[in-house]
Amino acid sequence: xxxxxxxxxxxxxxxxxxxxxxxxxxxxxxxxxxxxxxxxxxxxxxxxxxxxxxxxxxxxxxxxxxxxxxxxxxxxxxxxxxxxxxxxxxxxxxxxxxxxxxxxxxxxxxxxxxxxxxxxxxxxxxxxxxxxxxxxxxxxxxxxxxxxxxxxxxxxxxxxxxxxxxxxxxxxxxxxxxxxxxxxxxxxxxxxxxxxxxxxxxxxxxxxxxxxxxxxxxxxxxxxxxxxxxxxxxxxxxxxxxxxxxxxxxxxxxxxxxxxxxxxxxxxxxxxxxxxxxxxxxxxxxxxxxxxxxxxxxxxxxxxxxxxxxxxxxxxxx
Numbered sequence: 001x002x003x004x005x006x007x008x009x010x011x012x013x014x015x016x017x018x019x020x021x022x023x024x025x026x027x028x029x030x031x032x033x034x035x036x037x038x039x040x041x042x043x044x045x046x047x048x049x050x051x052x053x054x055x056x057x058x059x060x061x062x063x064x065x066x067x068x069x070x071x072x073x074x075x076x077x078x079x080x081x082x083x084x085x086x087x088x089x090x091x092x093x094x095x096x097x098x099x100x101x102x103x104x105x106x107x108x109x110x111x112x113x114x115x116x117x118x119x120x121x122x123x124x125x126x127x128x129x130x131x132x133x134x135x136x137x138x139x140x141x142x143x144x145x146x147x148x149x150x151x152x153x154x155x156x157x158x159x160x161x162x163x164x165x166x167x168x169x170x171x172x173x174x175x176x177x178x179x180x181x182x183x184x185x186x187x188x189x190x191x192x193x194x195x196x197x198x199x200x201x202x203x204x205x206x207x208x209x210x211x212x213x214x215x216x217x218x219x220x221x222x223x224x225x226x227x228x229x230x231x232x233x234x235x236x237x238x239x240x241x242x243x244x245x246x247x248x249x250x251x252x253x254x255x256x257x258x259x260x261x262x263x264x265x266x267x268x269x270x271x272x273x274x275x276x277x278x279x280x281x282x283x284x285x286x287x288x289x290x291x292x293x294x295x296x297x298x299x300x301x302x303x304x305x306x307x308x309x310x311x312x313x314x315x316x317x318x
Contacts, residue, residue, distance in 0.1 A: 004078035004110060005056065007198055011159055012057055012074060013038065014194060019156045020072070023139050027072070027104065035062035039071070044094050055091065060101070070102040071095065079111045085122040089134045105136035110163050115142055146170075150177050158182050159195045162202040172213040175203040176228065180220070183227040196231050268298055276308040283308075286315045294318055 012019050016036065021028050039058040045051075057074040073095055075088065088105060095103055109118050118140050124132035146164040149157040158181045166174050178199050182192060205213055217225055269287055272279055279287075290298060301314050 002201060005076055007201060008076040008078075008108065008110065009056060010194065011156065011198060014191065015156050015159075016057070016059060018154050019074075022152070022154050022156050024106070024137065030064050031070075032062040032064055035069075036060070042095065042098065044091060053087075053091070055095070058095070070104060071099055072104045072106065074106045074108065076108045076110065080109075080114065080118065085119045085134075085136075088136055089122040089132075092134065092136075107136055107138050109138065109140040109142070112142060112163075115165075117143060141165075146174050150181065153181070153185060155182075155185055155187060155191065155195055158185065159198040162199045171203055172205060172209050172216055175199060175205065175213060176216045176220075178203070179228045179231055180224055182231065183224065192231065268295065268302070271302065272305075272308075272311060275305070276311070279308075279311075283311065283315065286318070290318065 016038075017033055020031075037060045039060055042055040042058060044053045044055060055073065056076050057072075059072045059074075060069050061072065062069055073091070075091070077084065081087070084107075088107065092103060092105055107118075107120075118138055120136055120138045122132070122134045123130060141160060141163040142165050144164045146161040146166050149161050149164070158178055161174055161178050179196065182195050182199070187195070217228060220228070269279060269284055272283075272287075287298070298314070305311055305314075
């Protein structure tokens with residue numbers, strides 16, 4: 001199961017200013033960007049169903065040229081929920097009672113379906129009077145076209161394109177363009193890993209889509225191709241390393257099953273380089289010439305190698 005809330009919270013905790021600047025540039029005109037402070041998690045008892053609710057994200061900021069603060073409250077919803085507009089109003093009243101500061105409420109909807117537009121207000125009306133019109137801002141990703149964001153140099157745009165509206169046939173293209181954008185942002189390795197992991201989670205490709213993704217990679221300029229492939233191979237390498245306890249061969253077999261034999265070769269080489277130092281040109285060429293079956297056998301044999309001599313012995317028997 002995908003931890004949707006966890007992924008979105010991690011993204012916004014690391015790139016909150018970029019999120020605001022992407023979707024709510026008006027806020028950028030009146031906040032002091034360097035004053036942002038994440039507030040402790042608030043636990044609210046949901047009086048509708050009696051459950052405990054942990055508020056997703058609360059950020060306090062100063063107005064420009066003022067000592068006065070305000071709070072931005074962001075909720076993430078991975079599915080539609082009955083009466084959410086009412087619930088959000090109750091969250092607002094709880095937070096205002098707690099902090100007594102102006103609160104800017106935002107909701108991010110990341111569900112794929114339905115495509116109907118979500119509510120952005122909660123109203124209480126009488127025939128002759130409307131005592132309450134509570135409004136909040138909504139970012140509904142399935143209402144947004146990924147093509148409108150592909151040229152925006154913003155890490156949040158880069159990540160969230162993977163959840164925006166796209167045709168099934170566009171998935172390999174969106175994945176490639178997202179990764180190309182990611183390579184141009186100048187992020188540090190941890191940030192690249194965060195964004196690429198988000199993209200990889202929501203744009204998992206089937207075998208046919210993976211083949212199209214590989215075809216598209218081959219059409220871009222070599223330098224960009226290398227940068228994208230470095231991210232892709234890091235994904236698989238982390239998967240292999242995380243799966244060592246389950247058997248390294250399982251990770252390599254998975255790569256082969258996904259139609260990624262070329263990458264499986266590269267992963268095996270990089271793992272051997274990490275354990276025994278750089279492989280010789282002859283060793284690399286021998287590994288590259290291995291059949292699918294032999295690559296699977298290499299994945300199993302790697303578990304028993306204690307030196308590069310074991311690799312040479314194994315290759316000489318192929």
